[in-house]
Amino acid sequence: MTSTDVPYVFHPATEPGAPTLLLLHGTGADEHDLLGLGRTLYPGAALLSPRGQVNENGANRWFRRLREGVFDVDDVVARTDDLADFVNAVAAKHELDTRRILAVGFSNGANIAAAALLLHPGLLRGAVLLAAAAPLQDRQPDMVDLSGTSVFLGAGTADPITPIDQAHLLAEQLTERGADVTVTQHPGGHALPPNVVDEARSWLRKV
Structure with a gap:
């Protein structure tokens, strides 16, 4: 399967100079799931929303996991390479400004977006990572240069799936590599x- 054979939805920008939001869904969702969120976060942006290509008991995912909360890190790396190939191919096909692509991911989608930041610096201008974990887990990421990259992290202090310390670890890894990271915690x-979505929307307009 080639990069552009991945099922995806593309909506062109309606606002001149608006970025492209790369929408990356959570486990069990598909390429339509985050379109509404994308429109809420940046109404005039282009929306690029692919489908995760890993099937876990009928649920779409971006990479394999060994069990809840334990990732197959080798698969994370391989699938992130695939995502980078997809983004580059579709950006060329639709003549997108590759300097203006920002990821918006939830849960498993936020995890692979974080992996893209760490493994493919320069692919994304930044990212909104919602309920994200450190995608490489106990593997120390290379010390890539993420200066000029902006990241918004939204995390719940009572999240049973992605513990808050995972968000803190990810923020630390990104900051150490030069990214400008904003962390917003909520008690859920x-x-x-809604307040996290509102803050992410305001943040995006400043990037």
């Missing part, structure tokens, strides 16, 4: 509270 669980 594995969800998208």
